[in-house]
Every structure is written in structure tokens, then in C-alpha cells.
Amino acid sequence: MSKSIRGGRDLRHPTPTGRVTLSGAATRLTCVDAPLALYRRYRPETFAEVIGQEHVTDPLRHALGGNKVNHAYLFSGPRGCGKTTSARILARTLNCEQAPVADPCGECQSCRDLARGGPGSVDVIEIDAASHGGVDDARDLRERAFFAPVSSRYKVYIIDEAHMVSPQGFNALLKLVEEPPPHLKFIFATTEPDKVIGTIRSRTHHYPFRLVPPKTLGDYLLRLCEAEQVSIQPTALPLVVRAGAGSVRDTLSVLDQLLGGAGPEGLTYELAVQLLGYTPDSLLDEMVDAVAAGDGGTVFGVVDKVIESGQDPRRFAEDLLQRLRDLVILVAVPDALTTGLLELPGDRAASLQQQATRYGPSELTRAADIVNDALMEFRGATAPRLLLELMCARLLVPTADSTAQGFAARLDRIERRLAMGVPAAEQAAPAATQAPAVETPPAEAPPAPPWDASPSKEPAAPEPDQDSQERTVPEVAPEPSPAPVPAAPPVTAAAPAGAAEPGALGIADVRRLWPQVLEAVKELRRFTWIMLSQNAQVVGLEGATLTIALVNTGARDSFVNSGSADFLSTALEQVLGVSWRIEAIVDPSVDPKADASPVGASAPQPPSSAPRASGGRGMTAPAAVREAMNDPSPGPVDPDAAVDLDDPVVDSGGDPEQLLSRELGARVIDEISHD
Known part of the structure; x- marks a missing residue:
């Protein structure tokens, strides 16, 4: 059965509506493509849209606006923090017809070609160094680099994963990077700048990218949820931010998964806990309260719930360490919730404040050290439940710890018990009962023995008969x-x-x-x-x-x-x-x-x-x-x-x-x- 594509479009390039129609002699069907991933739909197009990297975007905008652009740049930082996206924005701004400008106009042909979802430009070449990092690839790039751009002002090479280029490949590019033709620009993007040889780094302007702060990332996710018209519970948002670990791309991937599985009620806390594998707050509350009270039955009951529910013991220990970290900060800084040092919803904040009153600072730091040491032991462990139970046993028995932290933890407990259970001089017993008995002196008290005041003589003691x-x-x-x-x-x-x-x-x-x-x-x-x-x-x-x-x-x-x-x-x-x-x-x-x-x-x-x-x-x-x-x-x-x-x-x-x-x-x- 012969098939044709109406509208002259290939399936690899969907229509703006995402709908492609296939027709034939006997059948007619319609394919509806799934929308793009969230991090692709909301990829920034200008430096103003890049979040959490103001220390990089502001200097670049000033250099672009003042026409002080270098011939080679090195963008480094963790994955998903905007290195490649910023390289594309830089290339788009360089080839804008209104250049030199700090931000692309978005109206010229070059800006439209390099916009989000655009077809791209033949003068902006992206190379994946993971598969094109050999010396032959570097020689091929060097031969083609001297040709003038087709329709733009500059020919821009974006070399992603630059640390994968071999030393021989870098040496083959060294002369070209050092003295390029006027129409050539290089942008290297890497997660490991130390692996880029020093001769290349010394010929570039290095801009280090960073992980996005949790508060900035949380506000950004709220705006995206409003744009997607999906409700999200305030308690679920910190879990998404924590799962992304500061990477914008990873965080948007997690949010995309949760939004895809959300029901009519939106993104709930229960859904985030189940899909992301985190420990519920109720289980952490039960564990923290039981450790503070020394209730071994409840502590090991929580361990049994963790295992029976299929949760990862290592993940439970990580979540417990995160809770202890919050309590340590709350004990050290009582106003951490009001000053923004801890970002927690209202109901969670009240629960943590109550738990913080049951611990001393030495007890919390000791417990955090025990959990952290247990996390190290979980690597490659064949019996994770046993390690988790041993960790809980060490948390319950501070008297067995002869270290300085153990003594400090016991001192915290004693001082708290004295402050709460033993008031000083507040007893109401009758004074007559508490007063000591007064003894009756002898009827005839004989005189005391006379002591001689002279230190050089013997004491004059009378000879008793x-x-x-x-x-x-x-x-x-x-x-x-x-x-x-x-x-x-x-x-x-x-x-x-x-x-x-x-x-x-x-x-x-x-x-x-x-x-x-x-x-x-x-x-x-x-x-x-x-x-x-x-x-x-x-x-x-x-x-x-x-x-x-x-x-x-x-x-x-x-x-x-x-x-x-x-x-x-x-x-x-x-x-x-x-x-x-x-x-x-x-x-x-x-x-x-x-x-x-x-x-x-x-x-x-x-x-x-x-x-x-x-x-x-x-x-x-x-x-x-x-x-x-x-x-x-x-x-x-x-x-x-x-x-x-x-x-x-x-x-x-x-x-x-x-x-x-x-x-x-x-x-x-x-x-x-x-x-």
C-alpha cells in the first residue's frame, strides 16, 4: 500500500500543531505526536531567561553590548546548569542583525533560525566531542574553519563535552584556537575543565557555571506549573527540587514525569513520595520522636515498616540524615524558619520546632555523625537491613559511646532533665519537717581546753585526773x-x-x-x-x-x-x-x-x-x-x-x-x- 505525506513534510519534522496526516488508497489515519520534553519546551532564548547564573550572564551581556567579544570561550560547570544553552544564546546574539546588542532581537532571520524549535543555522555548528574528539576530527574541523560563513556574521563552533577531546586533538586545534580568522568563534562546554589542556584554557575566557539554589529553582517550578495549568502541593515542591539536586534539566525531567502521572487533583505529596522513592514525613517523625524518647520498640518498628513497604534502607538513612540536618540548624538558629534559612511549609515547621526541643545540639550532631557513617557502610552492603538496625541501636545507646560526642550527648540529657523535672527550691513541704533537729546543750558545759597562743611552746593541756x-x-x-x-x-x-x-x-x-x-x-x-x-x-x-x-x-x-x-x-x-x-x-x-x-x-x-x-x-x-x-x-x-x-x-x-x-x-x- 503506497503512502504519501500531505503538505510535503517528513515525520521527523512535525507540523506546528504536532499533527501529521497519512493518506492512501484505502485508508486515512492521523498521528498526533507527543509534546516535547519540559526542558526542551522551556529552553531559554535570551540570557535574561537563564536562572541562577547571573555571575555569568551579566558579564556576557555587557561584553556583547560593548562589542568586546573574545574569539574563544570556555563554559564549565555541573550537568544541566545551562552551559550549552548559554552557548547557543551567545551564538544567536553574535549573529543578530542588530549586533552589537546585549540580547537578540528575535525578529531577524538569524534569530528565528536559532530560536527555540527553529531549524538551526549552517553557520552555527555543534560538535559532540564524545564521538568526535580524535585528531582526525580536529584536522577536518581545521580545514573547514577557514571558509567564510554562508549568511551570518560569524561562524561559531560549539564543542560540547570538550573534556572528551584527546590531547592530540587539542594539539591539532591549538594553532587555530590561538589565531583564528576574524569570522571564527569557539565555545567549549565541559563538566570537567581540568581535563582541557592548559594551552587551550589559557586562550579562552573561562566562565564557571554553578548549581541553581533551591529557592530560585522552586520559584521557577511554580511559574512552570502555572504555565502548564497544573496545581502542585507546597509539600511536594521541595521533593522535586531535592530530586533535581540543583540541575535545571534534571529537575525539569523529574517534574515532567510527575506532571505526566498527576491526576485531576494535580501534583500531590503522596504521588511525589511514591514515584521518587522518598520516605514519608510521618515515618521520619515517628523515628525522630522514638530516638529522643529512647523507645527501642518504636524505632525497630519503623525499620520493619521500611523493609516491609519495599523502601530502600539507604534512601531511608539519607532522608533521616536530611531531617537531622534541619534539626541541627533549627537548634543552632531558632529563627531559621522566619529568616528563610529553612524552607518548610507551615505544618512541617511546627512539627520540626517541637522535635527540636527534645534534643540538645550535641545529641543531634552525634546522631547525624552516626547516620552519615552508616551511609558509608551501605555501599556494596549485602545485608542493608542489618546495617540499618545497627545504626538505630547506636542511636539509642549513647551511654555506650565513650567518645567526646557521647559524653556531650549524655550531658545534654542530664541538663535537660534537670531543667524540666527538678525545680530548685520549689518544694512546699512544711518548714518544721525539713528543719534539722536542734540538740539540747549539756547542762554544765565545762570550759574548753586552753590553747597556747605562742607557736614556739607546747599547748598547755591540763592533766586530767x-x-x-x-x-x-x-x-x-x-x-x-x-x-x-x-x-x-x-x-x-x-x-x-x-x-x-x-x-x-x-x-x-x-x-x-x-x-x-x-x-x-x-x-x-x-x-x-x-x-x-x-x-x-x-x-x-x-x-x-x-x-x-x-x-x-x-x-x-x-x-x-x-x-x-x-x-x-x-x-x-x-x-x-x-x-x-x-x-x-x-x-x-x-x-x-x-x-x-x-x-x-x-x-x-x-x-x-x-x-x-x-x-x-x-x-x-x-x-x-x-x-x-x-x-x-x-x-x-x-x-x-x-x-x-x-x-x-x-x-x-x-x-x-x-x-x-x-x-x-x-x-x-x-x-x-x-x-
Whole structure:
């Protein structure tokens, strides 16, 4: 059956309406061609229509308008950013009948031939160097380059993928590029300018193209959707921009695919997620919230959903890393959404702001590093689900990370817990319950032993008789006095009402804040402060019971008998807002400096009897104790003023060395004289 083409057109050149009619003796049918691809239908025709490359188009327009055009140009940059299109626009502007002009007129024959969808011009030759980059092709080009243009002002060679030209081919073109005839112009376009030999690059004007910013590309896509009369959801637009990765051609190809599959409702978020393979925001929200709460069941449930729905584990990790990146920026810059640093719809912005409050900056950066490292491991992995589950396990267990980031992540959690769950000094327990028990002083307080103020003499300690020793020892026996011991149960009973929830703080938190607790004890009672700072250390916390270890039995008994536990409980309530029961044990291996050294707490010098330098003379043991107690009177003092009624351990007479050994666990050594 013979066929003819009406209108004298070939099928390779469709009519303006895209409709070609075939007729024959027995049949007549009509072919309707599909429209051109989106990136071809909207290819720019002037430099003003090129987006995101103002650093290139503006200088070129000024050079064209001022007739300062070079004989050779090198356009470089990523794929799809407008290199070849700009080369065509440059050739069109050079051959415009109105030249020199910054923009082509669009009315002359040359402008119409080189316009979008035009037939082209014989004086503008495009060469694909990927298939014509040999030395023979370069010689052929050199022989034909000397012929004058047919109908235009210049003969323009556009060499695309110039990095594919062999070194021999470039060397064959070198002389022609260096000294071309007046009617000849060269435009090299390449994605890898470093592969163009230096002798060619040095003879060209180099213009580097860049990827288009997401905001500029998003606005451009909105204009195209309006021109195509297709609606697009605001949440779907960032997915298209992200899929294009800054390349205009790639982005338009993705948009063309989505518009072709869109229904009457337009381009929706669900369609973009399904076709592009991205993770839904609801799944990312579930993962981020579960990691913040330490909910392992939900985390691994999300992993199961990812695998069961057929999603790529690597793509899920990429999307999770992108979400963590947004949260890192939002935590570092709280107004990132209002200043345009983050482009998110209103509902998504509110969700991210809520998630950002559940993380600290160290936690987010550590989580992002873990996900980024996992992405490196996904390359060539044979068990991607296993790698994804291991990544989630590392996200859930920051305590297993001994690096600086792991410590910083744990510190973020502690500070956030203290800020949210443990208010300072906001407990409403009755003051009578929280106040320490006041002990009744002895009926007859014997005078304190007179200390000798002279540093060069031995302390004048009276020689106690046998009757005095027999009368004194039973009074200081290490048996609990009736006053402070009954005070412990009321503190325990009042703990649930006036304190924070038991277990809200850990032993590490108490040790970190221990110097502040000692400062509070110092304001309440000096003796308890000396006892804790020199002889005690925090060793355990179980429920509402705090365990304090002292160096020896004498120090423990002195702590218990003096009612110091009540003062410590009051200090803990003031600093931590808790009401705990204090339990004192004996552990000779404790090191009080381990708890008291941080935060710069001012701990007193130990009340040792060792000599100290003071004007070249030794200091006796009682003088050292007096100095630690900040007693301004170095000599004998009034008994009534020397005895602190709140300190029952300051007993009646007796040998001071025995008192120090019994109450503080000290051992007095011989005094060194410097006379």
C-alpha cells in the first residue's frame, strides 16, 4: 500500500500543531505526536531567561553590548546548569542583525533560525566531542574553519563535552584556537575543565557555571506549573527540587514525569513520595520522636515498616540524615524558619520546632555523625537491613559511646532533665519537717581546753585526773543520742510530698552537684561542712536513700551523733529540690576530693597536726583546727564563746589529741620547733 505525506513534510519534522496526516488508497489515519520534553519546551532564548547564573550572564551581556567579544570561550560547570544553552544564546546574539546588542532581537532571520524549535543555522555548528574528539576530527574541523560563513556574521563552533577531546586533538586545534580568522568563534562546554589542556584554557575566557539554589529553582517550578495549568502541593515542591539536586534539566525531567502521572487533583505529596522513592514525613517523625524518647520498640518498628513497604534502607538513612540536618540548624538558629534559612511549609515547621526541643545540639550532631557513617557502610552492603538496625541501636545507646560526642550527648540529657523535672527550691513541704533537729546543750558545759597562743611552746593541756576521765568517757561514747536519731523517720515520711520523684536524679548527677551541696552545708553548719569535705564521699543512691561513706568509724559516729545528716538533707533540698534519707557507712578507701574538686568548691585545709609555714614557726594541731574553723582569736578564749551549742562533739575537757583522734580520726605527730 503506497503512502504519501500531505503538505510535503517528513515525520521527523512535525507540523506546528504536532499533527501529521497519512493518506492512501484505502485508508486515512492521523498521528498526533507527543509534546516535547519540559526542558526542551522551556529552553531559554535570551540570557535574561537563564536562572541562577547571573555571575555569568551579566558579564556576557555587557561584553556583547560593548562589542568586546573574545574569539574563544570556555563554559564549565555541573550537568544541566545551562552551559550549552548559554552557548547557543551567545551564538544567536553574535549573529543578530542588530549586533552589537546585549540580547537578540528575535525578529531577524538569524534569530528565528536559532530560536527555540527553529531549524538551526549552517553557520552555527555543534560538535559532540564524545564521538568526535580524535585528531582526525580536529584536522577536518581545521580545514573547514577557514571558509567564510554562508549568511551570518560569524561562524561559531560549539564543542560540547570538550573534556572528551584527546590531547592530540587539542594539539591539532591549538594553532587555530590561538589565531583564528576574524569570522571564527569557539565555545567549549565541559563538566570537567581540568581535563582541557592548559594551552587551550589559557586562550579562552573561562566562565564557571554553578548549581541553581533551591529557592530560585522552586520559584521557577511554580511559574512552570502555572504555565502548564497544573496545581502542585507546597509539600511536594521541595521533593522535586531535592530530586533535581540543583540541575535545571534534571529537575525539569523529574517534574515532567510527575506532571505526566498527576491526576485531576494535580501534583500531590503522596504521588511525589511514591514515584521518587522518598520516605514519608510521618515515618521520619515517628523515628525522630522514638530516638529522643529512647523507645527501642518504636524505632525497630519503623525499620520493619521500611523493609516491609519495599523502601530502600539507604534512601531511608539519607532522608533521616536530611531531617537531622534541619534539626541541627533549627537548634543552632531558632529563627531559621522566619529568616528563610529553612524552607518548610507551615505544618512541617511546627512539627520540626517541637522535635527540636527534645534534643540538645550535641545529641543531634552525634546522631547525624552516626547516620552519615552508616551511609558509608551501605555501599556494596549485602545485608542493608542489618546495617540499618545497627545504626538505630547506636542511636539509642549513647551511654555506650565513650567518645567526646557521647559524653556531650549524655550531658545534654542530664541538663535537660534537670531543667524540666527538678525545680530548685520549689518544694512546699512544711518548714518544721525539713528543719534539722536542734540538740539540747549539756547542762554544765565545762570550759574548753586552753590553747597556747605562742607557736614556739607546747599547748598547755591540763592533766586530767582519773575521776574526770571516768566521768567524761561515757558521755562521748559512740552511741546515738536520743535527739537526732528520731528525726530521720519524719524526713523519710515527708519525701514523697515535698521532693521530686525518687530516681529522677542519678548518682552521677549528685556527684556533679556535690560542691554546691557542700556550699549550702557550709552556710548551715560549719562542723558538718568540715566533716563532709574532708572525710566523706557519695557512694550510692537507691530510691530516696543517699549513702555517704566516711573514712573511719570515729568520723562516721561523729557524723551520726552530731545530727549532721539533718543539715545535709536540708542542703540537698535547697540545691537539688529533693528530700532523701542519709545513710552513713565506713569505707577507708574513699577520696573526698573526687566529689568536691569540680566546680571550684572551696574546701577547707585538713585539720592535721602537721607543721605549716607561718612566719618561720610551726603550727600546733589545735591551732590548725582553729584556723580551719576561721576562729579569729588565736589565744585562750572564753569557754562560753568557744563552745558551739550546735556541735555536741565539742566535749568537756580532756586531751585534745584524744579528741582529734576519736572524733576526726586524726593522728597527731610530734611538733617541729624552729627555735
